Amino acid sequence: MTTLVPVLAIDGPSGSGKGTVAAKVASALGFRCLDSGALYRILVFQADRKGIELDQTAALVDLAETIEVEFVEGRVLLGGEDVTDAIRSESVGAKASKIAAVAEIRQALLSLQRRCVRPPGLVADGRDMGTIVFPNANLKIYLTASAEERAQRRHKQLIAKGQGGSLRALVEDISARDDRDMNRDTAPLKPADDSIEIDSTQMTIDEVVDCVLHHWQNR
Numbered sequence: 676m677t678t679l680v681p682v683l684a685i686d687g688p689s690g691s692g693k694g695t696v697a698a699k700v701a702s703a704l705g706f707r708c709l710d711s712g713a714l715y716r717i718l719v720f721q722a723d724r725k726g727i728e729l730d731q732t733a734a735l736v737d738l739a740e741t742i743e744v745e746f747v748e749g750r751v752l753l754g755g756e757d758v759t760d761a762i763r764s765e766s767v768g769a770k771a772s773k774i775a776a777v778a779e780i781r782q783a784l785l786s787l788q789r790r791c792v793r794p795p796g797l798v799a800d801g802r803d804m805g806t807i808v809f810p811n812a813n814l815k816i817y818l819t820a821s822a823e824e825r826a827q828r829r830h831k832q833l834i835a836k837g838q839g840g841s842l843r844a845l846v847e848d849i850s851a852r853d854d855r856d857m858n859r860d861t862a863p864l865k866p867a868d869d870s871i872e873i874d875s876t877q878m879t880i881d882e883v884v885d886c887v888l889h890h891w892q893n894r
Contacts, residue, residue, distance in 0.1 A: 681706070681796035682811075683891060684804035687818035688864060689768070689852050692824030692875050692883060696799035696818060698749050699884045704798065705892070708746045711792045711808065714726030714784050715771035716754055717744060717763035728752055729770060732779050739783035764847070765833075765840075772852050775802075776859040805867035813892045815889055817866035820876040822849050 683700065687693045694710050701708035718739055719729070723809040727734045727746075745752040751759045761767075774780050781803075786807050791797055799808065805815035833840050856864040866872055871890055875883050 680792050680794055681813045682792060682809045683796070683798045683814045683816070683887075684809050684812040684867075685798065685800040685816045685887070686802055686804050686806070686870070687800075687816075687824075688802075688820075688825070688849075688856065688863070689772075690829050691818045691820050692880060693800040694826070695880055696883050696887060697798045698746075699880065699889050701798035702889075703884070703888060704796060706796035706798050707791060707793060709788060709797055709799040709801075710746055710751065711784075711788055711799060711804060712771065713746070713751050714739075714742065714744065714764060714787065715775045715780075716767050717742060717751070717758065718780070718784075719767050719770045719774065720758060720762050721753070722847045729774055732777055734861070735774065735777075736779050736783045737790055739780060739787070742784075742787065744787075769797055769848070769852070772855055776855060776861065778861040781861055802864040803862040805870050807862045808864065811868070814891055815867045815870035816890065817870040817872045818883065819872065819874055822846055822853065824876045825849050 678724050685693045685697050694712070697710065698708050720736060721738055722729065722735060723737065727738060743754050750757055751762060785808065788799070791799070801808065805812055823846060826849050828844055829845050830840065873883060873886055
């Protein structure tokens with residue numbers, strides 16, 4: 676069974692390019708876009724603002740239920756405030772990966788994600804879109820790339836922002852994040868049984884977008 680409002684789910688590890696691909700695919704189809712990973716980053720960001728520690732699960736769950744977020748033309752708006760750049764730091768990402776392993780927090784954000792399914796359609800990217808959040812999605816893509824390639828991409832992004840950083844440390848961080856995501860007890864990162872896997876290691880973003888659109892048209 677598929678959803679009444681069409682849903683295209685794109686899952687994959689950190690740095691695989693799924694966020695950029697999802698935004699471009701959504702634009703091409705005229706669909707809404709959901710960056711589910713941003714929700715965990717936003718929660719970390721808001722918790723820091725409010726002085727909530729990451730081990731205060733009950734407080735984080737309460738905070739999660741108050742989040743008002745929109746994804747507009749590649750920007751992340753939190754209560755109307757553009758927090759796109761603020762939530763993309765390495766420290767926020769590492770903390771987000773840790774709280775994403777907490778079952779109570781994932782459950783608190785589940786209904787928020789499902790409320791994003793509105794006409795004309797939704798492209799959702801994350802780590803459990805096709806397995807947990809939208810198991811009846813019309814098309815499920817699992818986008819991956821080697822850890823070394825994902826680290827190279829992130830390194831280039833950091834240099835462009837004037838931040839730099841150690842490439843070796845990025846490879847280690849990405850590998851550690853993969854291990855946490857794939858081996859957590861709740862909603863581990865894995866391809867859905869009916870997903871189509873795309874390895875983007877040797878592909879450009881536009882090539883991946885074209886590939887996803889091709890599968891969408893031929894689903």
